[in-house]
Amino acid sequence: MYTNIHTEPLQESSALAEAEKKISFQRALMGLRERILTGGLAMGDRVSEVALARELGVSRTPVREAMSELVEQGLLERMPTGGCMVRSLTRADVVDGIELRGTIEGLACRLAAERGAPEAGIVACEGILGRIDAALGVSEQETDFERYMELNEQFHQCVAGLSGSGVVQKELERVGAMPMAGPSAFLQGQALFPHTLRSLVVAQDHHRSILDAIRRREGARAAALAVEHARLALRNLDFFLGEGARHARRIPGISLVAGTTVQENDL
Numbered sequence: 001m002y003t004n005i006h007t008e009p010l011q012e013s014s015a016l017a018e019a020e021k022k023i024s025f026q027r028a029l030m031g032l033r034e035r036i037l038t039g040g041l042a043m044g045d046r047v048s049e050v051a052l053a054r055e056l057g058v059s060r061t062p063v064r065e066a067m068s069e070l071v072e073q074g075l076l077e078r079m080p081t082g083g084c085m086v087r088s089l090t091r092a093d094v095v096d097g098i099e100l101r102g103t104i105e106g107l108a109c110r111l112a113a114e115r116g117a118p119e120a121g122i123v124a125c126e127g128i129l130g131r132i133d134a135a136l137g138v139s140e141q142e143t144d145f146e147r148y149m150e151l152n153e154q155f156h157q158c159v160a161g162l163s164g165s166g167v168v169q170k171e172l173e174r175v176g177a178m179p180m181a182g183p184s185a186f187l188q189g190q191a192l193f194p195h196t197l198r199s200l201v202v203a204q205d206h207h208r209s210i211l212d213a214i215r216r217r218e219g220a221r222a223a224a225l226a227v228e229h230a231r232l233a234l235r236n237l238d239f240f241l242g243e244g245a246r247h248a249r250r251i252p253g254i255s256l257v258a259g260t261t262v263q264e265n266d267l
Helices: 007-037 049-056 060-073 091-115 119-136 145-162 166-176 194-215 219-230 232-241 245-250
Strands: 076-078 084-086
Touching: 007 049, 007 060, 049 060, 060 076, 060 084, 091 145, 091 166, 091 194, 091 219, 091 232, 119 145, 119 194, 145 166, 145 194, 194 219, 194 232, 219 232, 232 245
Parallel strands: none
Antiparallel strands: 076 084
């Protein structure tokens, strides 16, 4: 039987090239997204493919692909003359993103309850809740915010996984990437204020109630609780757009909301 001795090296070369393309795309995507969310690029700024490619050490192709992805995420918008600029958001845009996440998370929870989530998955979610309790501590001074943020993301992903729906999970990933729509979008700013710290305890109570509804196979209750849980973010949004505005710089992406004044000294 004839064997092409060159096939294996060619396949390895192709796989390596594909991996390098993915790395370059991720570097461009994360680099551009960070510049937008941290204010390095302000609303209305045009994104220069050439300059960004040079800064990030990649070619223009992954930069162009990253720009297309961020258009989908709602951070950029296409210009009539070509290219993209940083999008200006309204409060209603952010509210709609939060509500959309709550609706889809509600669907995930309802499916998990009605289809019967595996006990092992529920136990895994309970384990995360136990670690969240430890991160919260017994007092506000003991709260480990970085750990809480990490575990909060894990819990939301774990619950979404209970739905058994890859379609729903993928949609949640897409919505979670929208400006300030993710479950941990406002947590960085909450570390500063006792009254927002207390909201974490409320959120944890929501977590337990959602999981209880799923275990009891109460689909409508699980969905309603998930929607209400997502709406906690609306209170934080209004706080950082209002009386907490001087600390808003800690919230990635909030400077994109039209009319927001972000002060350099937020301490």
